[in-house]
Amino acid sequence: ELSKNSDxxxxxxxxxxxxxxxxxxFYTELNEEYKDLLPENVWEKGKLNTxxxxxxxxxxxxxxxxxxxxxxxxxKNKTHLEVISILEETVKSINEQNCSCFYVCVLSHGDEGVVYACNSCYVEVSAIxxxxxEDKLESIPKVLIVQSCQGPSLQIAIKSKDFLIFWSTVPGFSSIRNRQTGSWFIQSLCDQMDEAGQHEHFEEICTNIIRDVTNKKWQ
Incomplete structure (x- = not known):
């Protein structure tokens, strides 16, 4: 379940x-058509880090x-156009199969309201x-999990009551990823989901994740 407060x-x-x-x-997209989707000063800084x-x-x-x-x-490693296409194809498939729920996990670099594709072009989180x-998935629970940094401010209007978004960090802060073990956020999320019962509310799991990540100390 998404929330214990939902009836x-x-x-x-x-x-x-x-x-x-x-x-x-990551690599830097050379097509002039998409240059406005690249990070600021990308040519001076080089491509986004692995x-x-x-x-x-x-x-x-x-x-x-x-x-x-x-x-x-x-x-893995998809361009901004491929990301959108994959999402659309998956939604179409879910609708045809009449599935119970839909989770999307995006692991990437990010900035204010966007995540970056492998060609360094951004995809707006609002587009995801x-x-x-979409109306065809209106009746099923949908969860978007985003492991990326955010910019200084973020406001996204959610038009569906069956939708939950969970970010790895608050606006203006970096999301910590360990090179040997992965990110604090995703590893904690998996720990909490593995420990939780099958019927525990996902919002309760999210609360436990926030507490766990907040209490961590860099080692």
Missing amino acids: KVYDMSKDKICLIINQEN RVGTSFDCDRLKNTFESRHFKVIVK IDIMC
């Missing part, structure tokens, strides 16, 4: 889908969701939400 009960007897988009290696350690997060998420009987789809919240 809506979801049917979880059908297929459950988790899509993981893991951006680890996200060393993200494979640990990706593997852990896959194992955790599979243990909860999700069908897990993993997509719009695809996930």
Whole structure:
């Protein structure tokens, strides 16, 4: 369940889908058509850094969701156009299969309201939400998990009551990722989901994750 405060009960007897988009290696898009989607000063700074350690997060998420009987789809190092296409195709498939719920996990670099694709072009988080919240999926719970840094401010209007977004950090702060073990956020998320019962509310799990990550000390 998404929230203990909700009086809506979801049917979880059908297929459950988790899509993981893991951006680890980056290059700079040369097509002039997309230059406005690149990070500021990208030519002076060079390409976005390789996200060393993200494979640990990706593997852990896959194992955790599979243990909860999700069908897990993993997509690695995709361009901004491919990300949108993958999301649209997955939503279409979910609608045709009449699935129970839909999770999307995005692991990448990010900034204010955006995440970066492997070609360093950004994808607006609001665009991801719009695809996930299409009318055809209105009746099923949808969760977007974003492991990335954020800019100084962030306001995104959520148009669906069956939707929850969970960011790895608050606006203006960096999301900590360990090169050997993965990110604090994703590893804590998987720890809490592995320890939780099958019927524990996801919002309660989120609260435990926030407490755990807040109490961590860099080692």
